[in-house]
Amino acid sequence: MSKYYLNYLDELESEAIFVLREVWAQFDNPVILFSGGKDSIVVAHLAKKAFHPSKIPFPLMHVDTGHNFPETIKFRDDTIKNLGVQLIVGSVQESIDQGRVAEEKGKNATRNALQITTLLDAIEYNKIDCAIGGGRRDEEKARAKERFFSHRDDFGQWDPKNQRPELWNIFNGKHFEGEHFRAFPISNWTEMDVWNYIKRENIAIPSLYFAHEREVVWRQDSWIPNSEFLILEDHEEIVTKKIRFRTLGDITITGGIESDADTLEKIADEVSSMRKTERGNRSDDKRSESAMEDRKRQGYF
Amino acid sequence: MLDNNQLLRFTTAGSVDDGKSTLIGRLLYDSKSIFEDQLQAIENTSKKKGHEGVDLALFTDGLRDEREQGITIDVAYRYFTTPKRKFIIADTPGHIQYTRNMVTGASTANAAIILVDARHGVIEQTKRHSFIASLLQIPHVIVCINKMDLVDYSEGAYNKVIEQFEEFSSKMLVKDVRFIPISALNGDNVVNRSENMDWYQGAPLLHTLETMHISSDINKVDTRFPVQTVLRPQSEEHRDYRGYAGRVASGIIRVGDEITALPSGFTSKIKSIDTFDESLDEAYAPMSVSITLEDDIDIGRGDMIVRTKNQPETSQDIEVMLCWLHNNPAKPRAKYTIKHTSNDQKAMIKEVIYKYDINTLDREKEDKQLNMNDIAKVKIRTTKPVMVDPYRENRTTGSLILVDDTTNETVAAGMII
Numbered sequence: 009m010s011k012y013y014l015n016y017l018d019e020l021e022s023e024a025i026f027v028l029r030e031v032w033a034q035f036d037n038p039v040i041l042f043s044g045g046k047d048s049i050v051v052a053h054l055a056k057k058a059f060h061p062s063k064i065p066f067p068l069m070h071v072d073t074g075h076n077f078p079e080t081i082k083f084r085d086d087t088i089k090n091l092g093v094q095l096i097v098g099s100v101q102e103s104i105d106q107g108r109v110a111e112e113k114g115k116n117a118t119r120n121a122l123q124i125t126t127l128l129d130a131i132e133y134n135k136i137d138c139a140i141g142g143g144r145r146d147e148e149k150a151r152a153k154e155r156f157f158s159h160r161d162d163f164g165q166w167d168p169k170n171q172r173p174e175l176w177n178i179f180n181g182k183h184f185e186g187e188h189f190r191a192f193p194i195s196n197w198t199e200m201d202v203w204n205y206i207k208r209e210n211i212a213i214p215s216l217y218f219a220h221e222r223e224v225v226w227r228q229d230s231w232i233p234n235s236e237f238l239i240l241e242d243h244e245e246i247v248t249k250k251i252r253f254r255t256l257g258d259i260t261i262t263g264g265i266e267s268d269a270d271t272l273e274k275i276a277d278e279v280s281s282m283r284k285t286e287r288g289n290r291s292d293d294k295r296s297e298s299a300m301e302d303r304k305r306q307g308y309f
Numbered sequence: 310m311l312d313n314n315q316l317l318r319f320t321t322a323g324s325v326d327d328g329k330s331t332l333i334g335r336l337l338y339d340s341k342s343i344f345e346d347q348l349q350a351i352e353n354t355s356k357k358k359g360h361e362g363v364d365l366a367l368f369t370d371g372l373r374d375e376r377e378q379g380i381t382i383d384v385a386y387r388y389f390t391t392p393k394r395k396f397i398i399a400d401t402p403g404h405i406q407y408t409r410n411m412v413t414g415a416s417t418a419n420a421a422i423i424l425v426d427a428r429h430g431v432i433e434q435t436k437r438h439s440f441i442a443s444l445l446q447i448p449h450v451i452v453c454i455n456k457m458d459l460v461d462y463s464e465g466a467y468n469k470v471i472e473q474f475e476e477f478s479s480k481m482l483v484k485d486v487r488f489i490p491i492s493a494l495n496g497d498n499v500v501n502r503s504e505n506m507d508w509y510q511g512a513p514l515l516h517t518l519e520t521m522h523i524s525s526d527i528n529k530v531d532t533r534f535p536v537q538t539v540l541r542p543q544s545e546e547h548r549d550y551r552g553y554a555g556r557v558a559s560g561i562i563r564v565g566d567e568i569t570a571l572p573s574g575f576t577s578k579i580k581s582i583d584t585f586d587e588s589l590d591e592a593y594a595p596m597s598v599s600i601t602l603e604d605d606i607d608i609g610r611g612d613m614i615v616r617t618k619n620q621p622e623t624s625q626d627i628e629v630m631l632c633w634l635h636n637n638p639a640k641p642r643a644k645y646t647i648k649h650t651s652n653d654q655k656a657m658i659k660e661v662i663y664k665y666d667i668n669t670l671d672r673e674k675e676d677k678q679l680n681m682n683d684i685a686k687v688k689i690r691t692t693k694p695v696m697v698d699p700y701r702e703n704r705t706t707g708s709l710i711l712v713d714d715t716t717n718e719t720v721a722a723g724m725i726i
Contacts, residue, residue, distance in 0.1 A: 011313075011524075012524070012529055012561065012593045013315060013523075013524040013527075014315075014316075014595065014596065015313050015314055015315060016314050016315060016316040016394070016395040018596075019315075019316045019595065020316070021597075022556060022595055022596055022597040023595070023597075025556075025597035026537070026556045026595075026597050029537040029538050029554055029555075029597070030537060030651075032538055033537055033538045033610050033651070056585065057584070057585035057586075058554070058597070059540060059554075060540075060583075060584075060585040060599070061540065061542045061544070061546070061547040061550055061552075061583075062540050062541070062542040062543075062544075062547075063542070063544075145385075145386045145388070146387075146388045149385075152385045152386055152387065153383050153384070153385050153386075168383065169383065171383065172718055172719045173384075173409055173410070173412075173413045173634050173719055173722070174413060174719075175412070175413055175416040175417075175708070175710055175719075175722045176416045176417060176704065176705065176708045177417075177556075177705070178648050178649075178650075178708065178709070178710050180648060180710065180712055180717070180718075180719045182646070182712055182717040183717055184717065195386070196386070196388070196397055198388045198390070198395075200390065201395070282344070
């Protein structure tokens with residue numbers, strides 16, 4: 009007997025492709041926000057599938073904090089070449105140089121919050137009406153309330169209490185001049201789904217996700233990589249460990265975990281037995297209970 | 310997880326008092342879907358608030374206002390996986406003024422869990438939730454009779470609720486209703502079989518969710534393919550390719566099928582069904598594919614490809630069960646944008662036939678004003694024909710939303726009768 013139902017990964021893939029095609033049909037000037045992290049890589053892969061045999065009909069956009077892992081930038085440039093699409097870069101360094109934002113001070117200073125201004129400026133400058141992101145609802149409690157099509161006002165702000173209801177698979181992307189949308193095609197995917205999909209599709213990801221030897225320092229319950237931006241405290245010591253990263257953000261705030269998982273199979277096995285959330289190693293989320301909600305309201309990813 | 314595991318989406322209805330958050334917390338906790346750092350955060354908050362033990366309900370709090378006010382404001386989505394299935398929970402607030410959120414959560418669900426407090430039995434809110442589940446044609450309803458620990462795990466209390474439920478639900482159109490006695494607080498019959506209720510022979514909740522048959526939930530008979538966009542690659546290799554991209558709404562499409570494009574009525578045959586990975590002989594709901602035809606006919610977004618022998622109704626006048634979602638009431642004879650599959654056009658609410666009193670489920674014919682959370686049967690006139698099926702036969706081609714052009718907000722959800 010032939011089966012006429014999809015398994016969960018095929019259903020998630022089909023749903024994401026449907027959302028991507030809706031974005032293309034409903035907006036004039038969409039982009040994919042591409043960080044070089046696994047979620048945005050999966051979104052780019054899904055977009056390639058959604059529009060085949062055409063190329064992805066819109067650009068990728070990277071908000072460059074200047075605090076990158078070198079591996080991520082190389083991976084970004086290779087991806088752009090393979091997909092044959094245009095890359096738009098919004099630079100936090102430029103925002104700082106132009107006086108649009110000021111660098112945070114102190115040992116825990118990061119450029120994480122500064123990205124909001126750069127992102128919104130780039131959206132305005134490039135007249136983008138929909139920024140497609142790799143956000144997932146299982147990541148964080150504020151993200152659990154996100155829509156597939158999420159409205160942003162003309163200041164780029166999110167109003168979580170006043171969201172448009174989203175029924176069936178009918179998405180309302182209607183907006184006024186100056187407003188924009190964020191679209192999240194992989195809203196319903198979990199971290200495990202993403203890894204199972206990467207494994208199944210054999211999608212290339214940055215080497216940082218695989219276990220490797222690296223100079224690190226123990227800080228806030230995770231291994232922070234050594235870099236030109238790291239300011240060492242007196243009691244801290246740089247050691248070499250075999251680690252890998254579960255998420256990729258700025259090199260200054262992304263902590264690694266000790267791991268021997270150096271293949272996709274081993275990573276998927278490791279993730280399925282993990283007892284901590286992936287963002288548990290992100291110091292940007294640890295600032296307060298509503299750190300993510302507050303940033304999202306202002307216009308964060 | 311096995312390769313053929315399916316995805317089941319369910320919604321939960323019930324107020325905080327019914328123990329809904331505790332039930333979700335329990336499902337996630339006992340299925341080991343709560344992570345250590347999340348549990349740690351909940352333990353800290355429980356301690357801060359002076360609660361005894363871990364308050365599992367805290368796990369479902371999302372926004373800052375919700376934590377402060379101790380209520381759920383909006384639909385939140387939760388995920389968990391067992392070796393048998395992946396689950397998506399649309400966690401919706403149960404309070405009366407949030408009918409719109411319940412409707413939203415129910416719109417994509419295969420199953421609804423309706424919580425009843427064993428001490429209070431079926432109350433008006435239970436009726437309201439069941440009515441919405443029936444209206445939204447959720448294929449499976451599970452009535453969880455909760456707080457069995459507070460009625461000494463009595464079979465009599467359980468049977469009384471079933472009796473009450475069946476009495477009023479006979480008028481509704483839910484195909485599959487099941488009853489499970491549980492204690493979300495203590496975990497009885499949620500993930501693990503209760504040792505306190507030997508008289509209950511059925512399966513615990515999780516096992517029920519893992520094994521219920523959902524492959525037939527999607528209409529596999531009436532082939533409907535709403536076109537989202539046209540793929541025309543400007544490349545050497547695919548110069549003449551013209552693919553109609555979309556997601557199969559229902560039914561099965563096969564290469565060679567004789568099709569009609571609506572609303573134009575032009576006919577052709579399916580030449581190929583393509584995906585990035587391969588070309589297929591057939592595609593079925595809910596697959597996303599690209600279709601090419603034997604003939605060069607004019608088709609674009611908003612059109613629908615159907616089998617010539619099995620066509621939907623094409624009409625400008627439709628009767629719809631409408632749920633009003635917005636603070637601003639419906640404006641009489643005002644124009645709205647109607648969004649139905651990939652088709653957008655202008656429409657007008659011509660007449661409110663009757664409104665439901667959501668508490669008594671009586672039909673009200675005098676009061677014609679549509680306010681937020683109202684459910685009414687209305688007549689809608691569209692500027693061009695729409696291709697529709699009754700909602701009870703097809704949840705995709707039978708559903709629509711209305712958008713207010715002055716605010717661009719979604720103001721109503723409709724189910725075609």
